[in-house]
Amino acid sequence: xxxxxxTCIGCPMGCMLTATIENGEVTFVEGNTCPKGDIYARKExxxxxxxxxxxxxxVGGKKERVSVKxxxxxxxxxxxxxxxxxxxAEVAAPVTIGDVVLxxxxxxxxxxxxxxNVLYQRTALI
Numbered sequence: 339x340x341x342x343x344x345t346c347i348g349c350p351m352g353c354m355l356t357a358t359i360e361n362g363e364v365t366f367v368e369g370n371t372c373p374k375g376d377i378y379a380r381k382e383x384x385x386x387x388x389x390x391x392x393x394x395x396x397v398g399g400k401k402e403r404v405s406v407k408x409x410x411x412x413x414x415x416x417x418x419x420x421x422x423x424x425x426x427a428e429v430a431a432p433v434t435i436g437d438v439v440l441x442x443x444x445x446x447x448x449x450x451x452x453x454x455n456v457l458y459q460r461t462a463l464i
Contacts, residue, residue: 342383348374355379387411391453392424394439399431399456406439407453412446419444431458 339360346353351371357379358366367379381387389411393403412420423443433439433456440450 344379344382346370346375346378348372348378357383359383386414388414388417390417390420392421394424395428396433396456397428397430398459399433400459401456404429404433404456405453406450408443409449409451412448416444416446420446424450431456
């Protein structure tokens, strides 16, 4: 039997959790004040995942970058690969909230989507 201590990020309470692990499975969670703590601990111990947020370069836009996030969780072990792909990406203006900026980022099956609008940059005609 193994015990693992975690700080829950399921809600603002930040409960200190203790997960009991037997044969690679969480058998008991204590310290949570809401059901989210139990769900978080079981997932975090067995298959930790994260939402990744960042920015992507915009070509021809009023802003140089657009904020983005993964459409769903990605395996924690893939976060650095996801960031490498995001850092290498660029998108042409205009960009609309919800636009897919990268498909299947780092082979995770998860898309990266825009979380802000970026309009075209108008150029002056002479």
